[in-house]
Amino acid sequence: MNDRDAPLRWGIVSTGAIAATVVEDLHRVTEIEVLAVSSRTQTRAEEFAARHRIPRAYADYRLLLADPDVDVVYIATPHAAHHEVAAAALLADKHVLCEKAFTVTAEQARELVDLARERGRFLMEAMWTRFNPLIRRLRDLVSDGVIGDVRTVSADFGFAVPYDPTARLWDAAQGGGALLDLGVYPVSFAHMLLGEPTGIEVHGSLAPNGVDAESGLLLRYPAGAHAMLRSSLTASLHARACVSGTLGRVDLTDPFFRPTEMTVTVHGAEPVVHRLELDGAGYTYQLREVCLRVRAGEVESPHQTHAETVAVLRTVGAALAGLGARVG
Numbered sequence: 001m002n003d004r005d006a007p008l009r010w011g012i013v014s015t016g017a018i019a020a021t022v023v024e025d026l027h028r029v030t031e032i033e034v035l036a037v038s039s040r041t042q043t044r045a046e047e048f049a050a051r052h053r054i055p056r057a058y059a060d061y062r063l064l065l066a067d068p069d070v071d072v073v074y075i076a077t078p079h080a081a082h083h084e085v086a087a088a089a090l091l092a093d094k095h096v097l098c099e100k101a102f103t104v105t106a107e108q109a110r111e112l113v114d115l116a117r118e119r120g121r122f123l124m125e126a127m128w129t130r131f132n133p134l135i136r137r138l139r140d141l142v143s144d145g146v147i148g149d150v151r152t153v154s155a156d157f158g159f160a161v162p163y164d165p166t167a168r169l170w171d172a173a174q175g176g177g178a179l180l181d182l183g184v185y186p187v188s189f190a191h192m193l194l195g196e197p198t199g200i201e202v203h204g205s206l207a208p209n210g211v212d213a214e215s216g217l218l219l220r221y222p223a224g225a226h227a228m229l230r231s232s233l234t235a236s237l238h239a240r241a242c243v244s245g246t247l248g249r250v251d252l253t254d255p256f257f258r259p260t261e262m263t264v265t266v267h268g269a270e271p272v273v274h275r276l277e278l279d280g281a282g283y284t285y286q287l288r289e290v291c292l293r294v295r296a297g298e299v300e301s302p303h304q305t306h307a308e309t310v311a312v313l314r315t316v317g318a319a320l321a322g323l324g325a326r327v328g
């Protein structure tokens with residue numbers, strides 16, 4: 001086996017909920033060896049390592065970054081810690097996959113992108129939806145003109161979480177609020193199909209600590225095209241999405257950010273249903289993409305570009321400003 005065929009060695013920063021799910025998908029990908037995990041305590045790192053078959057456990061992410069055998073770092077801390085950890089990882093010459101919301105502000109995202117390009121390291125927001133095979137097919141059929149010109153996109157994601165200002169989803173210090181955690185999926189979906197909006201209207205409410213609790217967004221595009229997006233931590237919403245064009249429409253079942261069924265209805269024809277049997281929990285597609293791009297020496301993925309990550313956070317930031325929400 002030459003170096004190009006050797007598995008890429010990954011380190012995971014965090015022992016939280018999503019890290020525990022994604023680690024099992026990491027184990028499913030043959031190009032990956034899960035080498036290390038870090039926590040803020042040695043005990044949690046060792047427990048996670050033992051539970052998920054990881055040979056090295058560190059009590060601080062800086063120790064993981066100092067491990068010369070780690071090639072790629074997966075960052076799964078709360079959003080507010082993403083910028084610090086990702087910057088340190090890039091400075092340690094690691095490739096980085098960083099959870100959504102990539103950072104708390106567009107400015108922070110821009111800084112990371114500049115750093116990755118300067119260091120010649122791969123960097124990507126873990127917007128796993130983009131790599132789901134049904135979403136790839138949706139993009140292809142839209143660009144092939146199957147549903148004509150896209151005029152409107154709708155997408156929602158929300159569930160009721162009891163208010164607790166110390167919990168990750170509500171805590172301002174951890175980047176809490178509905179838009180950064182949940183709304184980032186509908187916003188990214190609209191950007192994927194229509195690009196960055198020319199204007200935004202927003203209506204919603206704030207939690208007692210000032211983070212956004214719920215909102216409806218109307219993204220405006222040239223010639224009347226638009227997206228209607230909702231996110232909520234106070235009410236349960238269907239997580240469905242619909243893309244409507246002049247010749248037909250595409251419906252994605254709940255949850256649209258990890259679809260397993262997509263219906264394409266072209267005017268005058270019978271609806272066509274596309275189904276997907278998920279590989280693992282659905283994260284493997286993005287993990288393979290990271291390996292592919294790292295091996296090719298690329299700094300970004302064409303399916304989730306740096307520019308799009310920054311633009312999505314600009315839209316989220318404009319919506320938060322429109323709501324008067326507290327950020328961080």
Ligand SMILES: NC(=O)C1=CN([C@@H]2O[C@H](COP(=O)(O)OP(=O)(O)OC[C@H]3O[C@@H](n4cnc5c(N)ncnc54)[C@H](OP(=O)(O)O)[C@@H]3O)[C@@H](O)[C@H]2O)C=CC1
Binds near residue numbers: 168
């Ligand atoms: N792609 C997806 O489907 C999902 C993505 N996410 C994203 O993943 C991230 C984490 O979410 P989730 O796993 O639910 O959160 P959790 O609170 O469950 O886990 C976060 C972990 O990060 C570590 N941590 C906490 N605070 C800090 C800090 N200040 N600095 C460094 N590490 C810290 C902790 O691990 P330790 O105590 O060991 O240090 C903690 O367990 C969020 O950005 C979220 O948006 C979340 C769910 C699903």
Ligand SMILES: O=C1CO[C@H](CO)[C@@H](O)[C@@H]1O
Binds near residue numbers: 181182
């Ligand atoms: O990204 C996410 C996907 O879904 C989860 C809930 O089902 C969210 O909490 C999360 O942040």
